[in-house]
Amino acid sequence: MDRQNIYILGIESSCDDTSAAVLHNDEILSNVVASQKIHEQYGGVVPELASRAHQQNIVPVIDQAIKQANINKEQIDAIAFTRGPGLMGSLLVGTSFAKSLALALDVPLIDVNHMQAHILAHFIKEEGYDIPEFPFIAMTISGGHTQIVQVNSHFDMEVIGETIDDAVGEAFDKSAKILGLPYPGGPLIDKHAQQGNPKAFSFTKPRVDGLNFSFSGLKTAILYFIQKETKNDPDFIEKNLEDICASIQYTIINILIDKLKKASKETGIKRIAIGGGVSANSGIRAALKSGEHKFGWKTYIPKFEYTTDNAAMIAIVGYLKYLKKDFTDMSAIAQARIKI
Template sequence: MSDSIILGIESSCDDTSAAVIRGNTILSNIAATQKIHNEYGGVVPELASRAHQQNIIPVVHQSLIKANIQQKDISAIGFTRGPGLLGSLLVGTSFAKSLSMSLNVPLIEVNHLQAHILAHFIEDANPHPPKFPFLCLTVSGGHTMIVVVKDYFDMEIIGKTIDDAAGEAFDKIGKIFGLDYPAGPIIDRLAKNGNEAAFTFNKPRIENYNYSFSGIKTSVLYFIQKEVQKNPEFITENIENLCASVQKTLVEILMKKLEKAVLELNIKEVAIAGGVSANSGLREAMLKNEDRLGWKVYIPKFEYTTDNAAMIAMVAKLKFDRGEFADLSVSATSRYDIEESFKKDTDIKD
């Protein structure tokens, strides 16, 4: 089954993406990014779903052209069932179902979060992928969690955010600073020239392996309000130091719980996944722990960190090899736990 050719479709948020995979090799990975949300300071769900409707046919078409295949060559179609914005998911789901039916090929549903983790197994993502079991810190705009990955289809969430996700915190703090959306990459860029010790912000005290990011957002807001009252140009004059200090704090929050999990579970194969795994501060912290604590660290290629169809195609390929196909009655779902997607009862440690 390694010669199977699978089309993957991703539409969980504001990027419309299609990819073609043969075996574990990505033949194409095309994405259309929706710029319209920048002027609103965040993703507008209604506008996102409309843009997906406009983008999905040309994106899929381009993915087939780049992969140098025709529709008749497709063995199966994988799509993001959830989690994500329901309107956006419905566009991808409906298109995948229609194409599956017209080509008479199997349909494969994919959990978006599972796909972020399993992107590590794409051939050019890692020359040597993680060994089971491994820990994966999955961080994005909508999710922050620590997952024990026992197998491709056996994962357990041992910690997650109780409020905001890390990526959401980056963007909301960036908005306080007056930065454009999405602010995460801008903060990362500005932080490179700043002093990370310039300012100190409060860190949460949360039990077990769980996270909280609402407190630092409030801490930054009150700090900025106080300083701007004294000096209206405070943000402009200190933007690089502010970004460096915020990034350092957010990365330390993420790493503290991950280090705790590695130590207590004695699993030293450690990966990161999701959009925030592109952050240079987080990547640097992971690599430092590889030397300092003896971890074996796995960091995905940049193109496989943000939402992309290559990771969807990767999971679809693994499911295709298992003969695990979806019925045409399958529906999109905005909430879709990793563990739920394995169709088995697993206790989530909160």
């Protein structure tokens, strides 16, 4: 096997983004993402609508990824797809298509754990971005997940902390909804927070043992705070939006950084990587960078396009599994819940 000439097609369909990417070894040739706008009017992802949109998008997205990569489909050595976790209907579209295409091209099929992929996205070769050395601590933060993982090798990972209720992305989006901001509200909180005073309002941080997280209590505290203040002044949100967003973001970031500090101290590991959609947040990126000076960390922050759900991260896992000949047979089924 020629290690220098492997082409992997990655397919991602775990939630509401249909994505396909082509990797040549560990380098990206294309990474195409089709987002679904239909969910905005419902204030969240509607699973049935998501799976229908994947069915419409998957053929053009894969076709575009192959064309952008400037290869023909006969050059593809293997097809990697997201097996889980995610929305069952969405996963089924990607899984079924990957199987069919692998059969048609007579190439191996590789199943990928979506959560592992967020972490292993750091191994995509990119100019100006360092690849982490083992062992390192990865914090995966997204709309559906909040985890701290000790990464000993590419496929030796241990979850050492996770949310016991809501994910951090959900806390951002629900807080935004309370403030009347449109879905998805997390990026809008970040945008307004940059102009506000992070210490204008204080919210109590939940006390959770060990390295686990809880965000449901914080959401409730924000809701009660807003209800109380708007009762006294109906224009309270409008007058203080930037300060409210900055204060919410400051509280959430403090919760995340406190747990990372604890994880680093307990494990003795000072290499810290982040991944997942919420890692695009500017405040979190800045706090992590300042950790290099404050705590002597070496931090790894991915390129923006590899933070949200994308097929490049699926393809890099496919490449690493291909080198080990870790293939999947056609009996593989999608799994909505799957552990690292």
